[in-house]
């Protein structure tokens with residue numbers, strides 16, 4: 001039997017261990033050949049600290065998945081594309097719009113596949129929500145994405161440094177779902193950013209947006225939620241309300257719970273299946289709209305200092 005293409009994993013931290021590793025093993029679309037990380041390694045997998053060294057030792061390496069923080073993503077992706085690898089980018093695809101545009105152009109020039117992944121778009125009920133909304137008139141959208149940063153991101157100092165995006169690290173997941181389920185552009189109108197006095201990025205944000213047809217979209221992102229964790233999007237339409245919750249895994253329409261398609265895999269299994277299809281078809285997938293909304297939130301943002309945050 002033909003061997004699956006060889007892939008490397010870069011940035012062996014929380015998401016690489018929790019999701020990428022088991023999903024590569026479960027789907028079998030790729031074979032994990034090496035890791036690239038400054039400090040960490042995985043038992044039984046050759047580990048490298050330099051991309052050049054890794055590529056020299058594994059000339060058959062076809063692809064790399066970058067699970068590092070966004071601030072170092074561009075340099076790693078550029079080097080990987082120049083080394084001839086297809087590249088799977090964790091979200092957000094880069095720290096800035098300029099970087100992701102440059103990567104997309106480089107991938108085209110080098111005839112490499114670039115996949116800017118948005119894992120939340122692969123949550124089980126997102127396609128059903130998108131399909132139901134396709135025929136409806138949207139009247140209002142209310143997003144609540146509230147989680148406890150100490151629980152979900154312990155010790156992740158990069159989140160609080162420029163380019164780490166603070167609460168937009170999870171908030172961009174909500175925006176990736178929003179821009180998937182609502183066709184047409186979404187405009188940012190107002191942004192309040194609550195920034196701890198000792199940090200560079202917001203711990204909370206309240207956004208006011210608008211759909212192309214003028215329907216209001218409100219978003220409440222908060223890293224200080226120590227009660228029930230909430231990742232939900234409510235859409236009021238001419239045919240009743242739709243509630244996508246549990247980060248897109250659960251769906252209620254007009255008060256009725258919709259059963260998920262049992263054939264759908266986990267978010268990351270679906271991401272690896274998509275990447276494998278893109279690699280086979282030699283096709284890129286780079287949608288920057290969620291990052292554009294975050295960028296607009298910073299451009300229009302009103303900075304409100306709040307008490308210092310200590311991990």
Ligand code: NAP
Pocket residue numbers: 010011012013014015016037038039040067068069070071072090091092119152156158169
């Ligand atoms: P993490 O636990 O901090 O892991 C990132 C790893 O990248 C680190 O362990 C580190 O390994 C490496 N790294 C390389 N350069 C670094 C630098 N300058 N500063 C810090 N680490 C550096 O982060 P994560 O939660 O896995 O998140 C990584 C990316 O995945 C982020 O873009 C995040 O938005 C995305 N993501 C995370 C989650 C989640 O639930 N955590 C979910 C979906 C997506 P070495 O020290 O060995 O180099």
